[in-house]
Amino acid sequence: MNPYEVLGVSENASEEEIKKAYKELVKKYHPDKYQNNPLSDLAEEKLQEINEAYDMLMKGRGSGAGYSGSSADYQAVRRYIDAGNLAAAEQILNSTKDRSAEWFFLSGMLSYRKGWYDDALNKLKTANDLEPGNMEYSQAYGRIINMGGQYQNQAYGRGYGQNDDMCCQALQCYICADCCCDCI
Amino acid sequence: MLGYVKVDKGELKVREYEVYSGYYCGICKSIGRRYGQLPRMALSYDAAFLAVLLASLDSTPDRPQQEHCIASPIKKKTIIRNQAIDYAGDVMLLLAWYKLLDDAQDEGRKSAKAATLLLKHIYQKLRRKYSRLCEKMETHLAELRRLEEAKCDSIDMAAEAFSKIMEDIFAEGIRTVYGNGNMASGTESCCEKDTGDTGPCRLQNDLRTPDDALASIGYHLGKWIYLIDAVDDIEENIESGAYNPLLYRFGYDSDNETPAEFRTRIEERLRFNLFHYLAVISNCASALDIQKNQGIIENIIYFGLNRKTEEIIKGETDESI
Numbered sequence: 293m294n295p296y297e298v299l300g301v302s303e304n305a306s307e308e309e310i311k312k313a314y315k316e317l318v319k320k321y322h323p324d325k326y327q328n329n330p331l332s333d334l335a336e337e338k339l340q341e342i343n344e345a346y347d348m349l350m351k352g353r354g355s356g357a358g359y360s361g362s363s364a365d366y367q368a369v370r371r372y373i374d375a376g377n378l379a380a381a382e383q384i385l386n387s388t389k390d391r392s393a394e395w396f397f398l399s400g401m402l403s404y405r406k407g408w409y410d411d412a413l414n415k416l417k418t419a420n421d422l423e424p425g426n427m428e429y430s431q432a433y434g435r436i437i438n439m440g441g442q443y444q445n446q447a448y449g450r451g452y453g454q455n456d457d458m459c460c461q462a463l464q465c466y467i468c469a470d471c472c473c474d475c476i
Numbered sequence: 477m478l479g480y481v482k483v484d485k486g487e488l489k490v491r492e493y494e495v496y497s498g499y500y501c502g503i504c505k506s507i508g509r510r511y512g513q514l515p516r517m518a519l520s521y522d523a524a525f526l527a528v529l530l531a532s533l534d535s536t537p538d539r540p541q542q543e544h545c546i547a548s549p550i551k552k553k554t555i556i557r558n559q560a561i562d563y564a565g566d567v568m569l570l571l572a573w574y575k576l577l578d579d580a581q582d583e584g585r586k587s588a589k590a591a592t593l594l595l596k597h598i599y600q601k602l603r604r605k606y607s608r609l610c611e612k613m614e615t616h617l618a619e620l621r622r623l624e625e626a627k628c629d630s631i632d633m634a635a636e637a638f639s640k641i642m643e644d645i646f647a648e649g650i651r652t653v654y655g656n657g658n659m660a661s662g663t664e665s666c667c668e669k670d671t672g673d674t675g676p677c678r679l680q681n682d683l684r685t686p687d688d689a690l691a692s693i694g695y696h697l698g699k700w701i702y703l704i705d706a707v708d709d710i711e712e713n714i715e716s717g718a719y720n721p722l723l724y725r726f727g728y729d730s731d732n733e734t735p736a737e738f739r740t741r742i743e744e745r746l747r748f749n750l751f752h753y754l755a756v757i758s759n760c761a762s763a764l765d766i767q768k769n770q771g772i773i774e775n776i777i778y779f780g781l782n783r784k785t786e787e788i789i790k791g792e793t794d795e796s797i
Contacts, residue, residue: 407632407696409748436752440750452487
């Protein structure tokens with residue numbers, strides 16, 4: 293199998309181009325699109341081929357400064373998390389005995405992608421405590437901590453909390469009472 | 477669901493409030509028309525949000541009608557009918573059924589047992605209509621029960637089963653209302669959220685289709701409801717000794733702290749989690765190509781849920797909107 297051919301990119305394609313082509317193809321052959329469709333098996337096969345080709349190409353390619361110096365296992369974990377294959381990433385992380393800052397960081401990001409934010413925050417905090425100077429870890433931690441604030445800012449921008457003076461609080465009670473009469 | 481998901485009425489336009497009520501009353505009527513009077517009791521405002529959101533992807537205008545209603549026989553009520561409303565009604569009944577089963581099993585309450593007998597034929601009908609959804613829900617509910625019995629000390633793990641149920645409800649909803657695959661191909665591009673952000677640090681999962689965005693809203697709303705309910709029940713559960721994930725996650729120490737001190741100690745972390753769920757919900761909603769009732773949806777997401785979160789964290793009890 294020629295991975296470049298599978299992904300439809302030239303052999304000197306940049307990492308960005310490969311990623312872009314990969315994303316497009318995954319979208320095209322995503323199983324959700326082929327539900328109850330006789331072509332679903334074919335699409336699944338194709339998707340597998342695409343994933344393999346992508347793995348082949350991305351192996352050995354570093355992705356910037358943050359990636360240097362980590363062991364091969366963690367490269368795979370990063371790739372899997374990036375591609376949304378959380379089960380594969382989890383399997384590697386669970387089977388390793390290492391509990392370095394990087395392990396906590398990647399486990400935290402994995403939890404994050406699963407929607408387990410409480411767990412993610414604990415692990416990212418540990419990663420930051422173990423390796424305080426690491427920009428990648430501290431940035432991820434900072435961004436996660438700030439998400440809720442962004443929501444609150446948006447709400448505030450739409451006028452939330454700006455009518456909460458005394459008169460309006462009294463009115464609020466009136467509205468509550470009114471609502472009860474309306475709806476029951 | 478438990479009725480935490482509501483509009484902030486004071487910030488809603490009168491016109492929007494009429495439509496919102498039309499959805500709420502529409503669900504009630506839809507249940508009454510198809511299953512008789514008794515199951516109408518199961519209705520809560522959460523269902524209205526589900527119906528408004530599901531219907532919002534379709535540009536067909538709502539057609540409100542004025543009808544009489546048994547709850548207010550004199551004044552006519554605004555009623556809206558559509559498929560999303562019927563679906564929300566069905567889902568409410570399913571949830572009510574599972575709740576009843578749980579009560580009957582848990583406390584052996586006679587009233588719950590009697591009600592299961594009355595509702596059994598309705599459940600069987602729904603089970604046939606939504607066999608896939610019911611199967612998933614039953615699996616998750618069994619898991620939920622298991623974790624509660626094991627006194628799970630992770631909020632994420634404890635909330636997972638309920639969140640998955642909500643995810644399935646929203647995902648099944650879009651399939652039921654719009655048919656298989658229709659949405660996936662139709663509005664793909666509008667839903668793309670490309671932040672140019674890759675690598676494991678990328679925070680958002682790809683929202684490839686409206687189905688993904690809706691499923692994610694369901695999942696995170698489930699997490700929010702589960703956690704809000706746990707916060708709301710802190711004092712009650714401490715008193716009764718019932719399982720509450722927060723008491724285990726944060727190690728409530730009955731000898732050295734009062735429930736109020738416990739609340740203060742965990743407040744920051746609660747805020748982090750609850751507002752994080754809302755942030756993801758708002759991101760997903762803004763990725764949707766909403767065709768109508770955007771004002772209502774945004775009111776619920778940015779005002780209703782926001783206000784409720786503050787209220788429950790502060791321990792204020794408010795039984796109305």
